[in-house]
Amino acid sequence: MSAATWWVLVALCVVTTALTRGVGPAATADRELPPAAVRVVVLLSSALLAALVVTSALADGTDLRIGADTAGVAVAGLLLWRRAHVLVAVVAAAAVTAGLRALGVG
Amino acid sequence: MGAAVGAAALVSSRFLPMGFALGPSLRGNRLRRALEGQATVDASWAMAARGDGRYDREYLFGHSGIQYVLWVLGTVVGVFVPALDTRALGLDAVFPAFFLAILVAEVRDRLRLGVAVAGAAAALALVPVAPPGLPVLVAGAAALIGLRVPR
Numbered sequence: 444m445s446a447a448t449w450w451v452l453v454a455l456c457v458v459t460t461a462l463t464r465g466v467g468p469a470a471t472a473d474r475e476l477p478p479a480a481v482r483v484v485v486l487l488s489s490a491l492l493a494a495l496v497v498t499s500a501l502a503d504g505t506d507l508r509i510g511a512d513t514a515g516v517a518v519a520g521l522l523l524w525r526r527a528h529v530l531v532a533v534v535a536a537a538a539v540t541a542g543l544r545a546l547g548v549g
Numbered sequence: 550m551g552a553a554v555g556a557a558a559l560v561s562s563r564f565l566p567m568g569f570a571l572g573p574s575l576r577g578n579r580l581r582r583a584l585e586g587q588a589t590v591d592a593s594w595a596m597a598a599r600g601d602g603r604y605d606r607e608y609l610f611g612h613s614g615i616q617y618v619l620w621v622l623g624t625v626v627g628v629f630v631p632a633l634d635t636r637a638l639g640l641d642a643v644f645p646a647f648f649l650a651i652l653v654a655e656v657r658d659r660l661r662l663g664v665a666v667a668g669a670a671a672a673l674a675l676v677p678v679a680p681p682g683l684p685v686l687v688a689g690a691a692a693l694i695g696l697r698v699p700r
Contacts, residue, residue: 452550459558465583467568468575472582475573481602482695484570488595489661490668491563492652494688495591497669499645502676502684515642520649529650536646540639 511548515540559682564589566689574604588613595651660694667691 444452476484500516501507519536523529568586571594575582585606593612597604627633635641656662668688675684 448550452553455550455554456557459554460561460564461587463558463561463564464568464586464589467565467570468572468582468586469579471569471572472579473573476570476602479696482699483692484602484695485598485600486661486664486692486695487566487570487689488598489652489655489665490689490691491567491591491685492595492648492655493665493669494672494685496645496648496652498672498676498681498684499648500642501673502681504681505677505679507673507676512639512642512645515639516645516649519642519646520653523650523653529647532650533643533646536642537639540642541637542639544637544639 511540511543512536514543514548556680556682559680559686562682562686563591563689565686566692567594570602571604571609574606576606585610590616592616592647592651595648595655598655664691664694667694 496516500513501509503510515536515538518539519532522532522535527535567589571586571589572582575585577585588610590613593609593616594604596612597606597609599605627635652665656665668691671691672684672688675687679687
């Protein structure tokens with residue numbers, strides 16, 4: 444692809460990502476959401492975050508695979524469950540992942 | 550090119566429902582709200598939630614602002630220090646671990662736990678058959694149980 448084509452691609456991606464973030468707020472304006480919608484909103488982050496966790500820890504494109512990062516995130520989960528600080532859990536996840544890879548696992 | 554733009558749109562498609570959730574907590578006319586909505590990033594959006602359906606607008610801007618600066622700095626470092634092997638450093642585990650931390654703080658009752666498990670299961674089931682981004686968007690539909698269950 445030529446440089447111009449790349450820039451058109453970048454511009455189109457900017458437009459689409461701006462639209463996905465802007466359409467909702469523009470549509471709701473200052474209207475309050477109905478109570479049922481508020482209940483959905485309150486639950487939305489649990490569903491999306493859980494999906495982001497499993498897809499980033501277990502998926503590689505369209506392949507499901509268990510790797511060193513899966514183990515790292517599992518250790519973070521264990522630490523969080525034992526009420527460890529967020530930073531401790533995140534650093535442990537990276538350290539375990541890096542350690543396993545250094546050992547040639549995953 | 551259409552396929553590439555479509556793929557990019559799918560990956561950011563989760564920001565669509567997030568925007569509808571956030572909308573009423575922003576300020577100004579529709580255009581201004583659409584501009585303010587550009588500060589929507591996963592972590593800041595989730596952590597700006599006050600738990601009653603409203604969002605802390607200033608917190609969202611502050612969190613996203615700091616994240617943006619660090620994100621750009623990280624990209625610059627990656628470009629100028631190509632020897633840096635992010636996989637060897639285990640940095641790809643940082644995002645899921647961080648999202649997990651927010652999720653653990655978020656799941657305070659059985660309903661939220663059920664929604665999280667359902668969302669994770671739906672996403673995993675779709676990964677092998679759907680293009681990246683779609684599994685997360687569909688997982689968001691697990692929150693629709695809120696339409697039926699009174700809080």
